[in-house]
Amino acid sequence: MSPIRITFARLLGGTLLLASITPAWAAERAANALKPGANAIASAHHLATDAGFEVLAEGGNAFDAAVAVSAALAVVEPSSSGLGGGGFWLLHRASDGRDLFIDGREVAPAKVDAKAYLDAEGNLDRDKSVNGALAAGIPGHPAALVHLAEQYGRLPLKRSLAPAIRLADQGFALESRLQSMIAIRRDVMLRYPASASVFLRNGNVPELGTIIKQPDLAKTFKRLAKRGAKGFYQGKVAEMLVAGVQAAGGNWQLSDLADYRVKEREPLRFQYRDYQIVSAPPPSSGGVVMATVFNILEGYDFGNLSSADQTHLLVESMRRAYRDRSYVLGDPDFVDMPLQRLTSKDYAAGLRAAIRLDKATPSSSLPEGATIHSGTDTTHFSVIDADGNLVAATMSVNLPMGSAFIPSGTGVILNNEMDDFALKANAPNAYGLVGTDANAPAPGKRMLSTMSPTFAFGPTRTAVIGTPGGSRIATMVLLGLLEFMNGKSAEAIVSRPRIHHQYLPDVISTEANALSREDTKALQARGHTINDSERPWGNMHVVIWDRTQNQLSGAADPRSPVGSARVEPALLGKH
Incomplete structure (x- = not known):
């Protein structure tokens, strides 16, 4: 199905095309580029920063580090990002001065129906738009990691994912911020056994210092490392995701995952x-x-x-x-x-x-x-490598812990980005804000973001x-x-x-x-x-x-x- 396009040309006038790169900027940067000779990473979690430096020490560049940091944050900061979410990765390549934007934003499934988010009176049902399977868009995060590694990195994908796999397998100590996010979403996670088994202890919020292990998530990462995008969007992981979503009242299909594409x-x-x-x-x-x-x-x-x-x-x-x-x-x-x-x-x-x-x-x-x-529970990191390559990346699952729903066997906590669409024109979303037709849901459409x-x-x-x-x-x-x-x-x-x-x-x-x-x-x-x-x-x-x-x-x-x-x-x- 070809997408329906909404045109605002008459609203403000002018051309409809995004300004292309000014060649002088790129040429000047490439010609005059210094090399810092050092690496810098700033991220929301010290274990993610460590992951980035680990792959840099193995000969990786800023783009490999971005894969490692993104993946590690998916493990240690699941309240803010993850394989079940999406994000934007802004890159600057020092060798030719090129800037590019990788769009790994989630998309609406083909069977999206805005009416499914309304109650019997026709009002927006907040529980359906923010909690559980119906709240989740098709994730873009895994595809973006594969694209980064294959198109711009120096190292194999499996090397850049290794720190995240280790953190998921061996676990990490629960800190105060994640503990508070789990507390906020505890009641919803209790609805979903796979979510509760990972992030709760006997139905309660774990104590500080509790080791959080995610063996199913480690297996999903390993499949991604071995098969690239097919390891997530096709095969066993895709089948478990779709089965879990459908069993919980969602409307994903295998074709939704197979058809997902990163946009440059x-x-x-x-x-x-x-x-x-x-x-x-x-x-x-x-x-x-x-x-x-x-x-x-x-x-x-x-x-x-x-x-x-x-x-x-x-x-x-x-x-x-x-x-x-x-x-x-x-x-x-x-x-x-x-x-x-x-x-x-x-x-x-x-x-x-x-x-x-x-x-x-x-x-x-x-x-x-x-x-x-646009969702508030989001994360960002910044990287400069020794050659002068740059990465600014912002990723999200929307609300704390996303939809709070993990399809059994995947370890992947899904986003609730469907609430970022205008599911009902001029009806307030989770933060009392409203939207219009430009951001109405449609099959394969990306919801508007502020990242x-x-x-x-x-x-x-x-x-x-x-x-x-x-x-x-x-x-x-x-x-x-x-x-x-x-x-x-x-x-x-x-x-x-x-x-x-x-x-x-x-x-x-x-x-x-x-x-x-x-x-x-x-x-x-x-x-x-x-x-x-x-x-x-x-x-x-x-x-x-x-x-x-x-x-x-x-x-x-x-x-x-x-x-x-x-x-x-x-x-x-x-x-």
Whole structure:
């Protein structure tokens, strides 16, 4: 069946094609490329960082390390990513300066029916969209690992998967963050024997330090290592996945798995002053949102404004970027989008003209739109290798522990990304956010995301950056990029207190100490509503290459108790 395409050409005008790579950028980077001579990895778990360095020590490159880190996180951070989920991998290849985007996002099964997620009264049934088999899209994570290894790595897939297989077989000690995620999803996991057997002990949340072993997951990884994509998407694993999903009320078929394909896409690129930004294109909204905000800010002498004025302009820019996100963006294989127009300087100038420095713009006064959610339980890692190859990767299963459902015999905890679709137009999802036809489910369609793995190439430094955080991902990365452009260290970037506005609801969310008391009063006087001192959010991991000193640095978000950033010299003869 050929996909139905939704066209928004008339909405904003302009060409419908994504801007292609600027040849001068790639040529300049390749011609002038230094080699760091060291490796840097920052990830959400020290065991995943260790896995990446293990394969680098075996002669692997950044792309092999990305396979190892992705796979290890699937074992030790199952609340956030895994073989039953999906993700985006942004790559920079030093040998020719090429940037590319690997889209391993989940897709809707062929038998998807939005009505299946409604109750007898026609209202969205939250239990069906977030818990169990019906909530799961067809995973893309395994296919992306195979693609990375076969197309860009130096090592055999089985070597890069070895650390994950070992961690699944031998187990790892339960830490506080995963323990809290298991507690959140305990009641749902009790419905599914395979899930409860792995993550609960006699029906209870395990104590800290409990060794979590996943022998079925190890077997699935071994089949993937031996047979590549066929080891997951065909054969015994596929049969167990489909049988388990169907027995639990889902609608997967063997053909859904066999037909899954990774997509290589052109990254979204834009320039802000002296910085070239490379980020995620649709089906992520993150790159478009950031391009819009930066293009608006470029019209101001932003660095010389007061902190209250800077925050006001950030919020007003975010408000407008998220309004566009709400009803224009979707899967590019199904929806035609005016991306060049949305990311153009002229379009930003028009948005800027309606911004007043002394007064907030109520979201209700802007043309109607509706914000779409992307999952909050996500993970990110960043890599720079000794040759200057870069990887920024953001992966997700959506809510904590995904759907909380493991099909028997697979060890694979499935995502609940179907809730990222607009299953009912204008009906709120798990986070009270709503969507439109651009993000309606269809067979083989990818749900919209906000995951925003990003590179920033400045005059003297290069950054690899990203974070989990649902609809707040793009604004967190944007704030991190501003810190990077101001010359801040990796530690300062990941530690910055965060603010966020997403058009609807019409409030500024802030972490504790993100705004001074004086700035809060000044913003409120302009008409802003502020929800301050919220719990911390995000889990940002950054690596930076200072090209003037030819030195690498990295930092893991202090909000995470197990995040890890390391820089190590490359072994001679191994790169």
